[in-house]
Amino acid sequence: MPIQYYIALSVCLFCIGIVGVLTRRNVIIIFMCIELMLNSVNLLLVAFSKMYNAPAFAANPASTVGIDGQLFVFFIMVVAAAEVSVGLAIIVMMYRNTHSIDVNFLNRLKN
């Protein structure tokens, strides 16, 4: 598969995520859109890792060129899991106090 298809696909997913962050007001959906952005990055990294592996694999099947990209994905997943646990704790804390999951809840309280 040409690498440009993969780049275009993950850029597309990334931009859908950004549009979601900018247009929705529900905190949980914003947070899910951020997860979507991270996933598109993961896909891009795996595709690049296979792109760098392709010539090396042809020369030597045991070569590990390009494995860095896949290991980076591993660490992104680790960090995403940690972030989700903290983020959902913050959302629950907020919901306990305000019974709202609107991003601009304080502005709304002022009005």
Add this chain to the structure above:
Amino acid sequence: MGVTSILFWSLSALALISAIMVLATKNPVHSVLWLIVVFFAISGHYILLNAQFLAIVNLIVYAGAIMVLFLFVIMLMNLNTATEPKKNLWMKLAGIISGGSLFLILISVVRSSVDMSQKSALVKDGNIGLIDTLGKVLFNEYTIPFEISSILFLSAMVGAVVIGKKN
């Protein structure tokens, strides 16, 4: 058109459509379910690229753990009905326009980077995505970041307890 390209295009279409549905649905529970579909499509791409370990981990961690956490919080707050306040239409339009222009810029970057046009990703083959190769590199060259990520988990754990516990 071989089997690989049919799989590639159908998985890509599935991923894009369900990503748009994540934004378009009003009900947060439906959003979560569509996002899980996106994760499955991306896992399919990983299998196509022969990154088997990541494909499984992606399902276990994202679809299995993170999304269940999301669903759990949504159920806990009883948000399964659409109660989202309306956002200003102009703000929405501005968000869509800025996201769209970023997309156009990035696509033009991809198209104009000539060094990429010759290259392709190795599909269905290669063994860097297999668990023994990944594991060897992870525990040899990547030991330091592996250990350091444990500090990250520790701080997230302390934080979730500090924030989540009632006084």
Add this chain to the structure above:
Amino acid sequence: MNAIILSAVWGVIMMFSSILFKNKGAFKYIAAIGLIVLTVANIANTYGCDFFNINTHEMLRYTRFGLFFNTIAFLCTLIYVLLSGKEIEKHGNYVAEYYALIFFVLCGVSILTSFNNLLMLFLGIEILSIPLYILTGSDKRNLKGNEAALKYFLMGSFSTGLMLMGIALIYGGTGSFQIDVVRSATLFGTFSGISFLEVAGLLFMLVAMAFKVSAAPFHFWTPDVYDGAPTVFTSFMATVVKAAAFIAFIKLFEVRIADTSAVINWGMLLSLLIIATLLIGNITAVFQQSVKRMLAYSSIAQAGFMLFAVFSLNDFAKEGLILYAVAYSLATIGSFAILAKMKDITFEGFNGLAKSHPVLAATNTIFLLSLAGIPLTAGFFAKYYMLASVVKTGHYLWLVILGVLFAAVSVYYYFRVIQAMYFKEGDAQAEDVTPGFKIGLIIVAALIILVGIYPQVVLNWLYF
């Protein structure tokens, strides 16, 4: 390696100490001991004595600059803990955990000062940020604090997403995560060996780092977060953490800007960023009614000055950034420590402070003068080095004039506080302060004046 490992270990020790000690006051001293241990270990590391001989596979690389910044960060945190420890104890029952989180943040700081791989940059930024989200939201009943934590978290993870996209594109363009990547100069279809993807990735990284250091136009979360967070933690966020983010910024772009300058005009881009940051920070700070919010906006303006270092990237810039970190951290820690003792944090609340608490008013004056960059205080030399670094590059000299102009604007809003303290009638209400707190403030003020007269006491350590 000393600083990274020991700060993580001491964070764990802090967590366990909450089982052993029931008295809240004890944690402050355990943390202080930990910080002294960290400082000593880090100085040992600076002079070639690394306790842990670990092969990092070139993912971490220790430089004198980074290690020296570690020492400064630990000493500033020590001063912060000793001055504001009492305030931390007021925020609920998790005092030991807060200190543990502060130690984890310091671990992130010491990763960011020594990373040589984009993976370590990413992990360092996350270890720095996640504890801060929690410290911001530590006042659970306070709605403003909740909103601040939520905003900080969403903005933080959004900028993480942008940074990861940048890292992925850089990887696509160069095939490596190392900072000092070796490119093949004859790469097909690229502009002098630079892939377009790498440039796009670097732009993403620029935006993400601008988010982290709160440079305009990516600053909009800063006032709300700094205002909503408990004052003690704001003071930590605005000083040590921000300076560390700048060190990471400069380390990342030091190599890459020189490499890619054939493709993209970084000077223009960064000077636009600097102008926007100085303009928005200074002008909005003038119109604030609350001193805390004014300090939040002024911290955006100070970030604009620190960006000069990223712009010029020479020896002067590095010296200046170290000096700026010292001057700005000391002054901000001191002035937030006083702010935390005030009953009313609007400008009116400071009316007549000189009569009721002469020591607080006098030391606060020195801190604010240093922030404004008045001669004989540390802030003057910090700003001077920053501007001199731009002069030394020989381009964009109009930036220097703009910098001086905005420094003059900043004098106005800092002097409003001084004017309120000395020349307005009123009964400023402050909590009772212990003699130890006053002595601490006087020591910090003396340090600021010392650095203001002999900046070499700090800078010489960079070379010897």
